[in-house]
Amino acid sequence: MDTRTLCLAALLGRDSSGYEIKKRLDEPPFCHFQDTGFGSIYPALTRLAGEGLIEGTEKAQEKRPDKRVFSLTENGRAHLIDALMQPPGPDRFRSDFLFSLFMSDLLPRQHVLTLIDQRIDALNATLEAMQECEAKVTRRASRFVFDLGHSFYLNERDFLVANRYRLEESDAESAETGLDSGVEHGHLHDSLESENRA
Amino acid sequence: MDTRTLCLAALLGRDSSGYEIKKRLDEPPFCHFQDTGFGSIYPALTRLAGEGLIEGTEKAQEKRPDKRVFSLTENGRAHLIDALMQPPGPDRFRSDFLFSLFMSDLLPRQHVLTLIDQRIDALNATLEAMQECEAKVTRRASRFVFDLGHSFYLNERDFLVANRYRLEESDAESAETGLDSGVEHGHLHDSLESENRA
DNA sequence: CCTGCATATATCGAACTGATATAATCTGCA
């Protein structure tokens, strides 16, 4: 979803400044399915205000830099709902970690194992933190997405713990076969995408 | 991982044209953790050639448009390995589908359920297609990533099948509470990221 | 006191996305 729509959504319940929106978007469950920086948010807000989808009021603060607090207009709300009713685009997932694993034949064995161990640690930290704030996620839709996110992390951790051994010994066979990819005639690349875009 | 590194990786085993690289990158297991278009690949190849990391040869074909076939140089190979040894950046995941679910209070109940059902269908199609070509994924690292990808899809499908009922009835309570997010003081937003970037 | 973190906004270049243009050939089907 583009940053403008994300900003509209973030303004639904409460009026906020760009900074506050960014903070909210960095927290779960928002952070489980998107990712935006200031470089996108501020221009998005300026443009939304120009289009009349949000309204901004300059608020001078005593002990802080000035704030521009935005609120959703009726038009903005309609625009958001319209965007949500469109068929969703395909998921986008990019992972340097998985890329490194995929290329692990080129790398020292120990480096790869360390990578996996660090990943497991990070996943454990995330899972623990989620458990701590679990009780605070009450809205039904929030909770649904929160739980799905949790199951993603859990699944990945369990897989890595259970399958780490598979990369523990060097693989004499496939040292220099190149990037086989293993698959000759992959015809699954478009199944998810086409169904979504249809 | 940036497109240039991706291209280097794709050229590891076999010399290829930009078009062939794009095709390979669209197939599993590559497609499980990245996503690139022509608009990134062609400029990347031109630049890599300029930097001496790959070498290109113009090949006129009888019955086809001309091909530019590239091959990895020693420098390019070293560059790739160097990139892989860097600590991996954080994963990036964006999903319009999850965003719509998160906002589902604003949407007609039936629309949300249809969204979920279509998603389940798409996941089933993907899983089936993966099973078909499972036997062809032989290289150890490929297989590891392939299996992890498979478990992702399986996990999501099972979750949706098991939890669909939670969105079946309208939620009288949280109709207009706004975007609570449910979480007041989320301090988990940086756990995965910081560990990775460290 | 001084370092570093939080609040607050903003910009800029580099990179990426998605659509489009061009052109020939090959495939399926009526």
Add this chain to the structure above:
DNA sequence: TGCAGATTATATCAGTTCGATATATGCAGG
């Protein structure tokens, strides 16, 4: 046979996004 549509092949372009950086103040901790 003819014709539509997919495939092979490369490329560009506008619009977006990413990541780093700049600026400025306040507050907390050592």
